[in-house]
Amino acid sequence: MFESQNQSNYPSRCNLIGRCILSCIFVFLTHLTLSGIPRFFSTFSFLTQLALSALLLLLLLGFGGWCRRTVLKAKASAPAFVFFSILFVWGFYFSVIRPVVPRPNDVVFNCGVGFLFVGLYRIMTSDPGIVRNGSASPDQLVERSLSQVDEELELMAIGLGHGSAQDSGLLMRVRYCKICKAYIKDLDHHCPAFGNCIGQNNHPFFLILLFGFIGTEASYLMCTSLFAAKSGILDRPSELTLSESLAISTILFIILQLLWQVMFVIWHIYCVCANIRTDEWIKWKKYPEFQLVIPPEPGQRFTNIRFCNPYDKGMVQNVKEFLALRT
Template structure:
C-alpha cells in the first residue's frame, strides 16, 4: 500500500517537477554563465535572488498542486431534493444541473473525471499539477504562472550568457551540450507558460473560466446568451478574483443579468 502511494501519479509528477527545477538550476550554476561569474566575483545578491525566486515558484507549485481547489461536498441521497427554504433562495429561472455523484451542483461547478470530485468554479484539470484548478486555488495558479515566467525568462538569459559558439563542433558539444539542451527546454517552457498566463489573465479580466470559454454552447446557464452573465467590468472582476470582493453567490449575478436582459427585451 505504501509503495502504491509513492508511485501514484501525483507523487511522480510533483517529484519530476521538483527534480527538473533544481536540475536546471544546477546546470546554470555549474556552467560558465553570468550566474556563476557573479558567484565567483563575490556578488551574491543576484544569485541569492534567483535561488529565492526558484524556491518561491516551487513552493507556489506545490501549494496549488496539493490544496483543495474547491471540492463540492457530496450531498446525502436523502437530501437530493433541496429544502423549500433553500430552493426559495435560488431564482427559479436558473437551470439546475445534476451530477450522478454529487447530486445537485452549484452554479459554475463541474465534475472532474480525473479527481472524481465536483469542483466549484471549475477551470480545468492540470496534468502538470495533477490537480484541478478551481475557485480556491485559481488565484494562486495565476500567481504561480507569473512567478514561473519570471524565473524561466531569467534562466533563459543566464543559459544564453553561457553559450560559446566560437569553438570546434566536438569541443562545443562536450562543453556546452547540456547547457544548450537546458536553453532549449527553458525556451519551450517560457513559451508555454507565457501563453498560459496571457490566456488566464484574459479569462480573469472577463470573469470566465477555461471550461466556460471552450464549452459555452454546451453549458445550460450560458447557452444562447449573447454576453457573459458574470462579467461585472475589469476592476470588479479582478477585485473579486484576487480579493473575494464583492462577495456573493454566482446565482445572484446570473439572475441580475437575466433580469436586465428581460427588461431590455421588453
C-alpha cells in the first residue's frame, strides 16, 4: 500500500516513474538553492541563515505547488521526496564528509541511514489496520458505498455488544480515510510523507521511525560539525566552495528537520498519553462522542458545544491501552 488500498487507484507505472523523477529533481533543486544561503549571506549570523533557510523552503514549497498546478500539471511523490532526500544527504556524506569522520561516528550514521531505508519501506507497505468484512477483499470493501459500510460497522458494533469492552471501544474508533478510501482501525492520520495511514497496526512503528530520523539526523550533525571544525569553513565564510556551502546548507536543512520532527514526536506522545488521535483532535466536531453539548443559559438562544475526550482514562491507563491494543 502506497497511496491507496484500492489497486485500481494506483498510478500507472509510467506515472509513478515520472512522479519519482520529479521528486528527485525537486530534492536536488532544494539543496542547491539552500547552498546559496551560506555562500551569499556569509556575513549573517547562523540563526539568521537558519531563518532564511526556513523561509526559502516555504518559498520552494509554494513554487513546487505552482509548477505542479500550472506548468508541469503533474504531482510529485512525497515518499519519493523523503527517500531521495535521505539518499542525497547520504551520498554527500560519503563523497565529502566521511573521510574526516572517526570510525564510530561513521558506523552509527550509516546504521541509522540503513534503518531509515528499511523503515521507510516497511511503513509504506504496512497494513495500518484496514477493516475487512469476513472473506471480502479490501477492493470489495472499498468499492462499496460509504452508507453500506457504515451500516455494516453498526451491525458489527451490535454484535460486539456481548464482547469485551476493549473490542467495542476499538470499533468505535474505526475512521474513514478519504485518501486510502478505506476504514482504518484507530486511525491517527494519513501521513503524506510515508504515503500511508497511521493506525492501530503501524502507529508504534511510526513513532519508532520518527525517533530513528531524529537519531540519524543528530548523528549527521555531529559528523558535519567535525568536518566543519577540521576544514575551517566557518573561519572563512566568504571563500566557500560548492561542497563546503552544501555542508553548511545541509546542516541548516537537518536542523529545521529536527525542530519539526521533535515537535511532531512531542505532539504524538501527548496524544498517546491523552488517548486522542490527530485526526480526532482536528475534526472533533465531526465525531459526536467528542462533543459535549452545554444547554443554553437563561437569555441565550444557542447551545454551546465543547470538546470532551471520552477515551481519556488517565495517562498511565492510556499508555497501557495504547500498547495493549497492538500486542
